[in-house]
Amino acid sequence: MKLSNVLSMALASITGAKSIGKPNEVDALAAESLHRMNAYYSENPLPSPRTCTLDNVAVRRDWSALSKQERRSYIKAVKCLAKLPAKTPAAIASGAKSRYDDLVVTHILQAFTIHGTANFLTWHRYYTWAFEQMLRNECGYKGYQPYYNWGHWADDPEASPFFDGSDTSMSGDGAYVANRSSVCFPSAEMCYIQLQPGSGGGCVTSGPFKDWTINLGPLAAVSLPPPTPNPQPNGLGYNPRCLSRDISLQSSAETSDSVVAALIKDNTTITSFQTVLGGEFAQGKMGPHVGGHNTIGGDAGSDFINSPADPAFFAHHAMVDRVYWTWQNLDLEGRKEAIAGGTSGVGEPGEAGTLEDVTTLGEWVGVGNVTIREAMSTVGGPFCYVYA
Ligand SMILES: [Cu+2]
Numbered sequence: 001m002k003l004s005n006v007l008s009m010a011l012a013s014i015t016g017a018k019s020i021g022k023p024n025e026v027d028a029l030a031a032e033s034l035h036r037m038n039a040y041y042s043e044n045p046l047p048s049p050r051t052c053t054l055d056n057v058a059v060r061r062d063w064s065a066l067s068k069q070e071r072r073s074y075i076k077a078v079k080c081l082a083k084l085p086a087k088t089p090a091a092i093a094s095g096a097k098s099r100y101d102d103l104v105v106t107h108i109l110q111a112f113t114i115h116g117t118a119n120f121l122t123w124h125r126y127y128t129w130a131f132e133q134m135l136r137n138e139c140g141y142k143g144y145q146p147y148y149n150w151g152h153w154a155d156d157p158e159a160s161p162f163f164d165g166s167d168t169s170m171s172g173d174g175a176y177v178a179n180r181s182s183v184c185f186p187s188a189e190m191c192y193i194q195l196q197p198g199s200g201g202g203c204v205t206s207g208p209f210k211d212w213t214i215n216l217g218p219l220a221a222v223s224l225p226p227p228t229p230n231p232q233p234n235g236l237g238y239n240p241r242c243l244s245r246d247i248s249l250q251s252s253a254e255t256s257d258s259v260v261a262a263l264i265k266d267n268t269t270i271t272s273f274q275t276v277l278g279g280e281f282a283q284g285k286m287g288p289h290v291g292g293h294n295t296i297g298g299d300a301g302s303d304f305i306n307s308p309a310d311p312a313f314f315a316h317h318a319m320v321d322r323v324y325w326t327w328q329n330l331d332l333e334g335r336k337e338a339i340a341g342g343t344s345g346v347g348e349p350g351e352a353g354t355l356e357d358v359t360t361l362g363e364w365v366g367v368g369n370v371t372i373r374e375a376m377s378t379v380g381g382p383f384c385y386v387y388a
Contacts, residue, residue, distance in 0.1 A: 047380025118353020217306030254291025
């Protein structure tokens with residue numbers, strides 16, 4: 001698709017389409033960033049000019065802007081991945097039962113070196129892309145990865161076509177479980193935020209994923225009631241159970257339009273941008289990334305290690321990527337290869353991350369390795385997409 005068409009679609013989405021709700025500053029920043037990207041690449045070579053040009057670039061769209069037919073085909077492809085056999089050997093993860101689980105295993109195995117690290121944004125960009133590739137190449141999906149546009153629904157996620165529980169949604173809230181206390185976030189030892197119970201807590205009962213099975217984990221769920229422990233301490237054993245959710249307005253408030261617009265506008269270095277996006281827990285701020293996870297809540301949604309087990313993960317992370325993409329494009333010259341942070345997300349930060357560091361999704365997902373440098377641009381390395 002020509003970039004000029006992409007631009008007009010993006011502009012239409014912020015000025016017209018009533019399915020997306022009222023105009024939103026984050027959408028306006030995304031549209032402005034696309035203008036600047038277009039201007040930049042009219043004067044500079046694209047990173048991968050032989051494979052990705054502004055004429056063949058894919059467009060990732062807001063779930064709310066998809067037709068019901070497009071939503072159905074995405075849902076069908078996600079369910080297809082959960083029916084295909086796993087490639088991960090049982091000796092590595094006996095709980096990996098499907099192709100979908102191959103992705104979950106990779107996230108579990110790398111969890112402590114991909115969060116709070118220099119590679120957080122690019123690793124999750126690559127991971128979400130790999131999922132999109134699997135949908136397209138293994139399950140016949142013809143579209144691209146949609147995103148869940150946080151800010152439009154921050155005061156009522158269940159009003160969104162993404163979480164409304166209809167047969168063209170990603171399923172809604174879990175069944176309501178009464179009499180729950182708040183839980184400490186991020187952990188009992190570091191009780192910086194009291195996370196109040198949301199409006200669910202139990203198994204998802206409506207929509208396409210009401211019979212979805214989570215096979216792996218839990219590992220770091222901060223949800224009540226507590227999920228059944230995994231038979232193996234590493235969380236890779238077989239532990240089939242329902243998809244639970246606990247939609248939380250306390251958490252979705254951290255993804256509001258004003259919070260995310262301020263994140264994009266007020267943070268001019270990659271250090272402050274990724275710190276604010278990732279949350280400043282000791283100051284009582286979950287930040288939009290974790291706020292989005294805890295909006296979903298439940299067994300997987302609240303578990304930073306096992307979170308991809310909830311299929312809402314990828315549209316949430318596409319929004320994380322869209323915000324990162326927006327921030328980069330607003331000043332491509334200064335930000336196209338901006339990197340900061342360490343290589344370990346626990347305790348000491350470890351060595352500083354570099355553009356030459358290798359991003360891998362392990363042996364079984366089935367995509368090659370890329371350097372962080374290659375994953376820095378959505379029109380470079382293996383990628384060829386923009387956001388409308
Ligand atoms: Cu993650």
